[in-house]
Amino acid sequence: MTSTLPLRAGTADACCGSVADGAVDAERAARIARVFKALGDPTRVRLLSLIAAGENGEACICDLTGPVGLSQPTVSHHMRLLVDAGLATREQRGRWAYYRVVDGSLEAAAQSLLPR
């Protein structure tokens, strides 16, 4: 539906005010900060990056623990924070959880920093 505007697809909250424009009120700042807080951890940055690079744009938690060198409960915890921030989705398939990066979410986060 908005396929001609890939940077804005699914980025409803990218519409109003970027940091560079100085147009950030308290509510908008809270939404922006929530996403960046989730990105403000090296493990979560790597997890998101691994998922983005995964086959078909997804990754099984069983394939994430090895590269980051952490236990499954710890990876699950980090992934929950990314899901809660709107950056990833989680789908249970049998024994394993599969994660995807939410379409447009990284673009929306980037846009919140750039001049309009």
Next chain:
Amino acid sequence: MTSTLPLRAGTADACCGSVADGAVDAERAARIARVFKALGDPTRVRLLSLIAAGENGEACICDLTGPVGLSQPTVSHHMRLLVDAGLATREQRGRWAYYRVVDGSLEAAAQSLLPR
């Protein structure tokens, strides 16, 4: 000098690997996360936004306390985290500290999320 490429001006650490490309090793993830951790707080998002919108691209700390409703020591603390993350500079002029957004720093942070 690189005025035809504003998004890349001063973005030396935007050169290697974005989250969207899945090319983020542990060291790169740590650098990306450091910046986003600084941005992961609503007050700091608002402070950076106020500075970006300031006259001549700068703001006196004396003009920042009011809009965010916090004391000068608290604002100074938040600003120190932004300076340490490479997002702002601080210049003392007489009694007051003046802050600027580091050229290209917001663009570099945005680029670290976007496909190359």
